[in-house]
Amino acid sequence: MRIDTFKIEEWMNRYCPSAVYDLTTTCIEPFSTRELLSICDTANPFEVLDTKLTYGDIQGSPRLKNAIQSLYTNQEVQNITVTHGAIGANQLVFESLLEKGDDVLSIVPTYQQHYSIPKAIGAQVKLQFLQEENKWLPNLKELESNLTRRTKLICLNNPNNPTGAVIPDEMLERIVEIAKSNNSWILSDEVYRGLNMVGNPYSKSIADMYEKGISVGSMSKTYSLPGLRVGWICAREDLIAEINKHREYNTISVSILDDYFSALALENRQYIQARNFQIMKQGLSILNDWLNEEIYVKANLPSGGTTALIRYKKEFPSKVLCRELQSKTGVALLPGETMEMEGTVRIGFCTNPETLKKGLKEFSKFLRTIE
Numbered sequence: 187m188r189i190d191t192f193k194i195e196e197w198m199n200r201y202c203p204s205a206v207y208d209l210t211t212t213c214i215e216p217f218s219t220r221e222l223l224s225i226c227d228t229a230n231p232f233e234v235l236d237t238k239l240t241y242g243d244i245q246g247s248p249r250l251k252n253a254i255q256s257l258y259t260n261q262e263v264q265n266i267t268v269t270h271g272a273i274g275a276n277q278l279v280f281e282s283l284l285e286k287g288d289d290v291l292s293i294v295p296t297y298q299q300h301y302s303i304p305k306a307i308g309a310q311v312k313l314q315f316l317q318e319e320n321k322w323l324p325n326l327k328e329l330e331s332n333l334t335r336r337t338k339l340i341c342l343n344n345p346n347n348p349t350g351a352v353i354p355d356e357m358l359e360r361i362v363e364i365a366k367s368n369n370s371w372i373l374s375d376e377v378y379r380g381l382n383m384v385g386n387p388y389s390k391s392i393a394d395m396y397e398k399g400i401s402v403g404s405m406s407k408t409y410s411l412p413g414l415r416v417g418w419i420c421a422r423e424d425l426i427a428e429i430n431k432h433r434e435y436n437t438i439s440v441s442i443l444d445d446y447f448s449a450l451a452l453e454n455r456q457y458i459q460a461r462n463f464q465i466m467k468q469g470l471s472i473l474n475d476w477l478n479e480e481i482y483v484k485a486n487l488p489s490g491g492t493t494a495l496i497r498y499k500k501e502f503p504s505k506v507l508c509r510e511l512q513s514k515t516g517v518a519l520l521p522g523e524t525m526e527m528e529g530t531v532r533i534g535f536c537t538n539p540e541t542l543k544k545g546l547k548e549f550s551k552f553l554r555t556i557e
């Protein structure tokens with residue numbers, strides 16, 4: 187199977203390791219194992235030390251699945267399968283559901299998996315671009331008119347990476363109605379679910395709203411544990427069975443240690459969330475102050491997630507801008523071109539506050555040195 191280069195991943199692999207101020211990150215300051223154990227009421231380090239490093243429970247331990255189930259309102263453990271991160275989850279959904287000739291509608295900007303994998307499978311992929319004027323929320327009339335009789339799958343990412351927009355629950359209900367009337371599945375990549383800045387931190391999950399709704403979640407973003415490489419898919423039982431058929435070929439199980447720490451973290455998520463909201467609030471306030479002062483950029487302030495998409499008021503290709511910025515100042519940003527959004531850059535605002543402050547200051551200085 188031929189596939190396009192994953193532009194974001196390629197860029198980050200190349201430029202992040204040498205960054206002094208890395209503002210590309212989408213994770214909220216990850217935990218060390220020691221920190222995690224110290225905040226979890228149910229932690230018992232001996233449990234880890236005495237665990238035999240077998241394959242463990244092939245489709246995820248009952249303890250982990252129960253913890254995942256508690257993030258949803260209408261799901262049973264049979265509706266869940268555990269994967270190698272959300273990246274493994276998305277891949278499994280696409281390969282289990284799609285065939286050559288299907289139509290897929292992907293709302294962009296988004297994580298590139300959501301259009302490049304369907305394209306590689308041979309689906310006809312239509313991209314619907316989010317607009318700043320609509321606060322980066324999908325235009326529902328456009329969504330309706332972009333569907334064809336063959337649209338098997340609509341791909342969303344809510345909260346959205348890179349814009350930080352959160353689709354309000356009422357709008358999600360409307361999207362479900364539209365998908366239902368076309369008999370289309372919805373894949374909602376919900377790796378930032380639980381990170382809404384206003385109101386309930388958790389938006390409704392698409393799996394709880396629609397019988398053809400597929401939710402993907404992960405330990406990486408909301409729970410600050412990207413090193414665990416644990417994600418999951420929550421969907422109708424017959425689809426999970428089909429996904430598990432594919433999963434046998436590329437997963438066996440996730441590491442028994444990853445499974446254990448993930449269950450522990452989800453059982454104690456209130457502590458993780460309290461800590462993460464402090465970091466998010468602080469980052470958002472630094473970003474807000476900078477946006478209010480910096481005349482060469484404009485952006486909608488994120489309402490969730492960990493990133494903002496910034497439009498800069500300079501005639502400069504985003505990749506050149508990011509390359510020069512990093513070589514002159516050490517600040518790493520993600521160029522919009524890697525997300526099909528030329529003229530913009532993505533800033534991860536949930537990094538260390540000092541790094542964020544210094545990085546933005548250097549970016550401002552740099553903007554004044556270019557035409």
Ligand SMILES: Cc1ncc(COP(=O)(O)O)c(C=O)c1O
Pocket residue numbers: 212270271272273274296297343347375377403404405406412416417
């Ligand atoms: C929207 C989205 N989906 C999936 C992933 C992959 O997440 P994971 O680390 O759980 O594989 C990312 C990572 O940046 C992401 O932003």
